[in-house]
Amino acid sequence: MTAIWSIARTTLNEAIRRRVLLVILLIGILFLVIAPGLEALSPRQEITVLKSLTLGVIQLTSAVIAIVLTVYLIPNEIERRTIYTILSKPVLRWQFLVGKYLGAVLALGLMMALMTGALLLVFMIMQDTRDLATLGEMVRVPFMFFVQMSLLAAVAVFFSTFVSPIVNFFLAGGVYLVGTVFNSLFQVLSENKDINPLVKSAAGLVHAVIPNFQYFNVQNTAINPGQGIQSESLYYLQMTGYALFYIAALLAGAILIFDRREV
Amino acid sequence: MGLAIETRNLVKKYKTRKGSSITVVDNVDLQVEPGEIFGFLGPNGAGKTTTIKILLGIIYQTSGDAFILGKEAGDIAVHRELSYLPEKPYYYEHMTGLEVMQFYASLFGMKDIAKCKSLLERVNLGNDMNRPISQYSKGMQQRVGLAQSLLNDPKLLFLDEPTGGLDPIAHIEIRDLILQFREEGKTVFISSHELSDVERICDRVAIINKGAVVAQGRLEELLVGGRIEVTANNCTTELADSLRDSHNLVSINHGRMIVDIPDSKNPNDLVGAIAKAGGEIVSVIPRRKRLEDFFLEAVSGDNIAKGRHQPSMLEATETEETDS
Numbered sequence: 386m387t388a389i390w391s392i393a394r395t396t397l398n399e400a401i402r403r404r405v406l407l408v409i410l411l412i413g414i415l416f417l418v419i420a421p422g423l424e425a426l427s428p429r430q431e432i433t434v435l436k437s438l439t440l441g442v443i444q445l446t447s448a449v450i451a452i453v454l455t456v457y458l459i460p461n462e463i464e465r466r467t468i469y470t471i472l473s474k475p476v477l478r479w480q481f482l483v484g485k486y487l488g489a490v491l492a493l494g495l496m497m498a499l500m501t502g503a504l505l506l507v508f509m510i511m512q513d514t515r516d517l518a519t520l521g522e523m524v525r526v527p528f529m530f531f532v533q534m535s536l537l538a539a540v541a542v543f544f545s546t547f548v549s550p551i552v553n554f555f556l557a558g559g560v561y562l563v564g565t566v567f568n569s570l571f572q573v574l575s576e577n578k579d580i581n582p583l584v585k586s587a588a589g590l591v592h593a594v595i596p597n598f599q600y601f602n603v604q605n606t607a608i609n610p611g612q613g614i615q616s617e618s619l620y621y622l623q624m625t626g627y628a629l630f631y632i633a634a635l636l637a638g639a640i641l642i643f644d645r646r647e648v
Numbered sequence: 649m650g651l652a653i654e655t656r657n658l659v660k661k662y663k664t665r666k667g668s669s670i671t672v673v674d675n676v677d678l679q680v681e682p683g684e685i686f687g688f689l690g691p692n693g694a695g696k697t698t699t700i701k702i703l704l705g706i707i708y709q710t711s712g713d714a715f716i717l718g719k720e721a722g723d724i725a726v727h728r729e730l731s732y733l734p735e736k737p738y739y740y741e742h743m744t745g746l747e748v749m750q751f752y753a754s755l756f757g758m759k760d761i762a763k764c765k766s767l768l769e770r771v772n773l774g775n776d777m778n779r780p781i782s783q784y785s786k787g788m789q790q791r792v793g794l795a796q797s798l799l800n801d802p803k804l805l806f807l808d809e810p811t812g813g814l815d816p817i818a819h820i821e822i823r824d825l826i827l828q829f830r831e832e833g834k835t836v837f838i839s840s841h842e843l844s845d846v847e848r849i850c851d852r853v854a855i856i857n858k859g860a861v862v863a864q865g866r867l868e869e870l871l872v873g874g875r876i877e878v879t880a881n882n883c884t885t886e887l888a889d890s891l892r893d894s895h896n897l898v899s900i901n902h903g904r905m906i907v908d909i910p911d912s913k914n915p916n917d918l919v920g921a922i923a924k925a926g927g928e929i930v931s932v933i934p935r936r937k938r939l940e941d942f943f944l945e946a947v948s949g950d951n952i953a954k955g956r957h958q959p960s961m962l963e964a965t966e967t968e969e970t971d972s
Contacts, residue, residue: 391754395740402742465738470796473704473732473806474755475724647707 388476389484396488400454401495409453410496413446417503421511433608435511436523440604443500444530448561451493451534455541456553458485463648472648479640486542486636490535497534501527526604529621533601536628537561539635540596546642563591564598572597596631600624650718652804652835653680653703658712660698660859672698674859675712680852682803685826685836687850689843691947695859696839697735700806703837704732717804728756731797735809735839737789741782745773745792748781752796767795772821787818794825804835811842823849847871847939857947867939874911874937878918879904880927887925891918904930 400406420439462468462485471481504527505520512519541557548556563571568591574580575589601624605612614620660673673695680686690696701707703714705722714721717729739748749764768777771791781789790810797805810826811819823845829836830849840846846853847867854864863870877898883905891897891907895918898906905927909915915932922929 387757388755391751395743395751398742399740466734466736467738467740469701469704469706469734470732470737470752470793471755472706473727473730474752474800475727476755477724645708 388474389480389487392471392476392481392484393488393491396458396485397491397495400489400492403454406450406454406492406496409446409449410499413442413450413500414503416442416446417500417507421507432512435507436608437604439504439507440526440530440607443497443504443527444533444602444604446500447493447497447530447534448537450496451489451537452541452554452557452561454492455486455489455538456545456550456557458489458542459545459643460550468648478644482542482546482640482643483636486539489538489542493534493538494531497527497531522607525617525621526607529601529603529624532625532628533598536596536598536601536631536635539632539639543635543639543642546639546646560595561598564595565602566599568592568595568597568599571595596628600627650682651679651715652682652684652717653678653686653837654713654715655699655703656713658699658702658714659710660695660702660707661710672859673702673709676856676859676861678854678861678864680835680837682835683830683833684851685830685838685849687846687853688837688839688856689841689846689853689943690856694856694947696856697808699856700732700808700837700839704730704806728800729802730804730806731800731802732806733790733793733797733808733810735812737793739781739789739792741780744778744780745784745788745795746777748792749777749796749799753799756800758799763799764795767798768792770798771795771825785818787814787821790814790818790822794822802834804837805829806837806839808839809841810838811840811845819845843939843943853939855943855946863942863946870942871937871939875908875935875941876911876913876915877931877933877935878907878909878915878922879930879933880907880922881905881930883922883927884925887922887927890925891921 417439420435420442423434423438459468459482462471468481472478501524505523508520508523509515514520537557537560540560541553544553544556571588571592575585575592577585603614603621606614606617655676655678658673658676658678659671661669661671663669676695676699678688678699688696688699698707702709703716703721705724705727708722716723716726719726740751743751745768746761746764749768750759750761753760753764765774765777768774771794773788773791773795776784776788781792784792794807794810797807807826811822814822819842826836826838827849838846838850850867852864852866853870854861856862875896882903883900884903885900888897888900888905896908898908900906905922907918909918911934919929919932
């Protein structure tokens with residue numbers, strides 16, 4: 386456990402010093418800060434637009450950070466040969482992989498917490514409120530984004546055990562896109578009795594294998610006050626469990642591949 | 649007490665994209681005794697680092713057996729008793745020297761900062777331990793590498809090119825440290841191109857070429873015999889050509905010719921032939937066989953070794969050379 390934690394901490398410390406990640410983070414925070422100034426662009430309700438825009442910025446920035454952070458996680462260690470010194474110690478490969486993943490998730494969490502802090506600051510100023518209940522509602526959305534991005538990071542770590550970073554970038558991005566935008570479509574196709582059985586099976590397979598990232602997009606409840614989720618806490622708990630299941634499966638797959646891989 | 653390292657018919661093959669396979673390590677048999685400094689030599693691409701990686705369990709052999717301290721290579725329990733300094737080590741640059749030590753110590757479950765500091769002091773980094781690694785010279789980084797390799801007080805150290813690219817002072821410091829390891833009873837397995845270092849500090853060596861071990865044994869046994877170097881001026885190219893087939897012609901340049909003969913031969917015939925052809929003998933110097941000579945003989949089939957020595961079969965060869 387000490388080894389996993391040490392590797393995670395080192396990964397975190399390295400990640401928060403990576404300039405490319407800091408630039409992406411700064412751009413994200415910059416958009417959050419200037420978002421109130423964009424109200425003139427929309428005739429709709431100012432606060433609705435602002436919520437939609439800022440939460441969208443957090444989601445997009447976090448997704449880019451999650452992918453950029455994790456696609457190089459293992460290849461960098463091999464290229465720089467740091468992995469040789471680490472694996473020559475009493476460290477098992479699964480410990481190394483889990484440590485790297487946890488470090489990446491911690492770094493992701495830290496960066497998302499900074500963006501959420503900026504988001505809350507913007508709303509405190511815009512709405513002139515310090516009401517914790519109101520602000521708490523806003524925090525739930527980034528929390529679910531964090532769960533979503535942790536899952537995305539696991540997808541990228543899985544691919545990083547057998548493809549190059551560039552291929553991984555597009556693969557992980559593709560899985561995120563399909564899982565966010567098209568998963569519901571695949572679900573509908575897989576349940577439709579009137580289509581070709583082959584297409585139906587393929588759609589069912591994609592729906593079953595690719596995690597449904599859409600489950601974690603709960604921003605509508607924050608953006609539109611009229612909308613809500615029944616048994617909200619239970620839903621969040623179930624979705625966290627859903628993500629943890631996929632993360633565990635992806636890491637198990639990654640460990641199986643990485644354990645046999647020549648580094 | 650058993651062997652520190654033993655490999656039997658160790659083979660590592662890689663598949664190419666075209667589907668054929670390349671043999672990188674070819675039936676390697678190594679025996680390293682406990683407490684000795686063992687030199688593992690070979691030209692670039694000979695299979696040295698691949699063999700070390702197999703021994704460390706970082707990659708897996710295609711066939712054959714590898715044992716470290718009596719256990720199978722890759723056994724995680726053995727990793728508590730060995731250490732590894734890779735060629736051109738890289739450390740997380742945001743860390744200081746002390747943080748690097750603490751990181752590697754934590755991988756053993758150790759939190760002994762005093763030990764980390766004392767090891768850094770031992771490699772003369774006491775005053776620099778709080779500076780970021782990114783500010784360290786190559787020699788300093790190599791010394792951090794050695795310090796981290798001592799954290800677990802290992803019985804066996806793998807050092808891959810430990811003095812490669814270092815300035816003479818750092819070079820000597822690291823060489824002396826390696827000698828200290830032997831005095832402490834540690835087994836040291838060194839892969840190196842620095843033949844003068846290996847000759848000075850190693851008890852036994854193995855030479856690997858194109859994946860196969862072409863020589864292995866104690867240095868004093870391998871370096872038996874020597875040569876006699878005859879240098880003469882005013883030599884013609886005709887004379888040089890007439891000697892080329894029967895002797896080892898090292899060079900002929902502006903009438904100055906250098907010829908080597910084994911020390912088992914009488915140089916008088918050669919000296920007489922040169923004098924008869926009008927050559928002027930400058931020197932006849934017996935030279936002890938050096939590891940460099942032996943190494944060049946051992947890998948003489950390879951391009952880099954052509955020139956100084958004629959190919960010869962080595963009696964010390966224990967494995968068959970194969971095409972790779």
